[in-house]
Amino acid sequence: MDDHQEEGPEKVKLFGMWASPYVLKVRWALSIKGVEYEYVEEDLRNKSSDLLEHNPVHKKVPVLLYRGRPVAESDVIVEFVDEAWSHRGGRILPDDPYQRAMARFWVRFVHDKLSPPIWKWFTAAPGEGQEAALGAAVEQLQVLEDLLAVGGKEFFAGESVGLVDLSLGAMAYVVPMYEEIIGVRLVTEERFPSLSAWMGRFLDSPPVKDHPPPVERLKPRYRAMREAFLNMG
Template sequence: MDHQEEKVKLFGMWASPYVLKVKWALSIKGVEYEYLEEDLRNKSDDLLEHNPVHKKVPVLLYHGKPVAESDVIVEFVDEAWSHRGGRILPGDPYERAMARFWVRFVHDKLSPPIWKWFTTAPGEDQEAARGASVEQLQVLEELLAVGGKEFFAGESVGLVDLSLGAMAYVVPMYEEIVGVRLVTEERFPSLSAWMGRFLGSPPVKDHPPPVERLIPRYRAMREAFLKMG
């Protein structure tokens, strides 16, 4: 069957960075799809049917077959439309393994301290979280600085860029809400430049993050965590 005739649907939610990541991957490949917005407080029967394990978005529907979890979906998109658009995963097996390694780094080592810094009141705990965040950001700064790459994948957006993509717009929002800078051009020149390049890249310009709607949402999240603390 011609790939252009494939029926592709994406179940998502406007504020989810994971859904946005999948939209960016689909944009890189030039894949047309039907987008279905979900109310996560009142999940549709279709979403529950297609993702009965996690009951979350994103879910990609391909020929009626569901693919769940954003990282899995991104790799699937790269393979299913391997003949179209740019490569998301490197072709070399070692480089592909390293890309997956850095995706895990984002999930396991980078995101947790940044989230803790954002949701903790000023004091020793927040400073400790900030220090841990800076330490992990420095790892990425050095990785990106080697060879002076435009993106983590080289000259175009790839798997690691997509996994880090939310950081490019979420961290500045966190900084605005908390009132403290985390990523400065002086300390992280390569990372700062990458954030600007990523937000200006074609897939992101096709699907820009809804920052104006997200700021009050994240502000309310922080206030809720501070009240619990």
């Protein structure tokens, strides 16, 4: 539990787990809106009765408790935070309906098209399978490179962190760890200049500086994950 607490009718509580990029995404969104909250660290091997009560469907983190009512799933929570505190901080979703729809489209792109080949590349043994995953990841990263390069935007949302940036945020610190563990570069300044610059800007942005990813704690965790997948092969 940390010092982010808000008393009164809008008391907010976040159930999370330190290693979860989905929890971190919600913490970044709350930071953008300047929302104070109570943070509860969960042991996912021994889930609390509160977590199971508030998220009986998925039984996982993150879960946001607002005025005693739970909101689950990170993407749903981020949009809820933006709407519930629309009068505070910066906007996470665009005001324009078309731009808002496009932001949601690119969030789905991250989930459906980008994340799977990057994960497969990381967990595959050296060989044709890993090379194929690398090629697929590069192809999807190029789509994002082209999107970001249009107009020379600082972030996918424009001049500040928005919905797409938050959904891609884990990539900014996870991909460098994957690269270090495997010994192969995926995102380089030569190959993806706009995306590479975005990763640096995102990690240096106010919400991320408020809650930086625990990279040194995560590295052995990811090394163990890769070893487990390789041993299964």
